[in-house]
Amino acid sequence: MQMSDSREIAAPPAIVWQAILDPDVLRACIPGCESLSGSVAEGYQAVVKQKVGPVSATFTGVVQITDIVEGQSLRISGEGKGGVAGFAKGGADMALEPSEAGTRLTYTVDASVGGKIAQLGSRIIDGFARKLADEFFTRFQDAVEGPEEEPAPTEAEAADAAPKKGWFKRMIGG
């Protein structure tokens, strides 16, 4: 599976770059991420819980940031083992450039699975990977962009794991 897309983010490239390299951002943006520790230089240990079609599993694995061209582009990749459920691996090549809105983030995502997930879920895996990628970049965008209006969270929203809009920007005082 491979897909490419781009997003306009209302924040300067420097802020976006900083966000990508922040493990707290990664942890908040990777859907189903239960823990993430480590550093850019040494890679992160991550635990991600996901349900792919009929197979649900907790994946433990490594997330790495490589191919860094300072301020411009990098690759985030991960590989997780889900025990009897099989394994999943994938990554995203990301590039930043200044744009009218702030930053244009372009990315190419690739993903592959193996074992039971592939055997039972191959039909839905492309759509699933697409949805995960979309969710990741939506969360990322929300984290980086400034708060617009903030309605009082409903109970359901409060229970949702998705972080509030603009939290990263607020955190770094933007």
Add this chain to the structure above:
Amino acid sequence: MPKDGGIGASTKRREDVRFLTGKGRYTDDINIRGQLYAHFIRSQVAHGTIRKIDTRDAEAMPGVVKVFTSADFTGVGGIPTGWQVTSRDGQPMLEPKHPVLAEGKVRHVGDPIAVVVAETLDQARDAAEAVEIDIDELPAVVDMKAAVKGGPLVHDEIGSNLCYDWGFVEENKAAVDEAFKKAAHVTTLDLVNNRLIANPMEPRVAVGDYEDHSGQHTLYTTSQNPHVIRLLMGAFVLAIPEHKLRVVAPDVGGGFGSKIYHYAEEAFVTKAAQILKRPVKWTSSRSEAFISDAQGRDHLTRIQLALDADHNFTALRCETYANMGAYLSTFAPCIPTWLHGTLLAGNYKTPLVYTNVKAVFTNTVPVDAYRGAGRPEATFQLERVIDMAARELGVSPVELRRKNFIQPDQFPYQTPVAVVYDTGNYQATLDKLLDLSDHAGFEARAAESKARGKLRGFGLAHYIEACGIAPSNLVGQLGARAGLYESATVRVNATGSITVFTGSHSHGQGHETTFAQVISEMIGIDASQVDIVHGDTSNSPMGMGTYGSRSLAVGGSAMVKATNKIINKAKKIAAHLMEASEADIELKGGKFTVAGTDKEKSWVDITLAAYVPHNYPLESMEPGLEETAFYDPSNFTYPAGAYGCEVEVDPDTGKVTILSFTAADDFGNVVNPMIVAGQVHGGLAQGIGQAMLENCVFDENGQLLSGSFMDYAMPRADDVPFYSVDHSCATPCTHNPLGVKGCGEAGAIGSPPAVVNAVLDALHRGGFTHVTHIDMPVSPSRVWQAMHG
């Protein structure tokens, strides 16, 4: 009036009573006191190096008795291959080791790495999660052409992915090439014969048992040929002498080829039971079956047909890449060669044939025989290229075939591909087909479809197949590492009932009914007095089992031979009792009479005398009435037939609907017409499944994408039509005592090209004349893309 018993009667299948009332005894029904359960941990990657297997945590878990790895099987042989094929350069095929559990490397998704044996299946499964396995994934090779052009090596130690490069008939190669140069017309077709998964209703099961006090091993297994498993596993894998190894294959719920082979799981449970001194059972899940049962077909072929100006076939040339998967399964090497190349003359007089087959290792599940095995691949390419040639030449596909048929007065017919057809009449089956399918009314039906906006097409395919395998001396020359005779012991009991122990194995074929009909006919007693016993090496003589449509033609012949010995001895006893000359004794309707007198003894009089020999010629004859015979056929049998398929294509969606399917088969003499019709129906459903629905797909990393019934489309009742089946055009086999030919695989062999030819005919009639071929399965998307591509 239909007969109510004996040969030719449509006797209802006696075994169905127990199958349909839930009283069948399958391998999974066998549970032995103290039994443990095995769970296999299989590779999730198609290719990789095993770095570490840590079983300590798993072995500490509740109920776990032992976790096995290849380290526990160091003194054990590999899973053997039963056939040696020689390459064009005279070198033997490359034959890498196939270990019981992966050694150092995994080579396909599903390759077994470790086995957890525990008190319960749930405990074994839970503990499997705790086995730590570290594998470095290697690039996988899935595409056959890439595999032989320097792709990653599946087996490093053999240095190539090309198992063999076979040419047949190699001596004809130059003459074939020359004929192509001189041809008035050459038709070339590239095609794929799609990989299939057999999917018998009952997944595989194996139970190993070991008696410490006697050293006796028993393996209960879902096999089509228990004696072959005993031979292969005992002699080549575990070094257990045959008298210490009993293999039992009880009721088996379908095999279609996939249960011929000796599998690692069988060797595992047998060995584990010995090591642990407790019975060990393994039951395959359906998901496991998808990645551990040998699969079928998977050929990439270019076929070329040369014709002269009068449309006579002058030569045929083929090049095929045949996928072996990651390891050589038991009979894998012979399928694309001797069961494929030898059928390329088909029903035709083509004087020159050359085929080149390259067998290739890939990081996929092993491939072996599946219903038809090589012959469907040969028939598909031949019958497709003939249809294509007819279209290119603007002649009727029916007449082009008819013109090139071997004529009825040419039998026995020596083909240019080694085999000699003993008998046949292809014109007769074609005429019967055209009649039964109302071919004369086709144009009117096509017009009616057109008025409804649908495209109707008719597809014809002829087939001939070599089955009833096989003459042992011949297959020995061709590389078989086994003989292919069959055996039977006919035991007449004192009060006249008969128990037949046959080396054939029934896993759906109805032998218990058919074989009893034959005995009933020969002796003249009611079939209810005859029991057919099979599937246990401890009570039946060494037999080769059931595959290659061989049971009645070879196993039935052995039984006839043994029964004739019984009759000869019974006549001697009758002659003694009636004080007559043996030559004057006649057996009819279960009674012995003396010709020209009113003297008579019943069957039971004689059988009783044999076991209570008070008045018996003991000085010249042993008491008892039990005979064993082995029958080795002198040739294959050659069933042949004409298949016609009528389809409608929806031009808006590309969806194909099969409206009718007609089969006119020549099976020689028929013992039970109902069972034969059932065999044809089943074969047709599987052939239609291949043509329309089924496709086994691996992604470029070797992951199986069609790994469940959600993605692997099996034919369902509403995917197949009501069949019209006929076997009245019979030319009896000339070399076996019953005059019978195999009928089990014909349906699956002849039907795929009939379906595809019908779809192409519909498209051409609808004006889509640019479409020359569509690969199977002819799914709506493929048909639509071909129409608009």
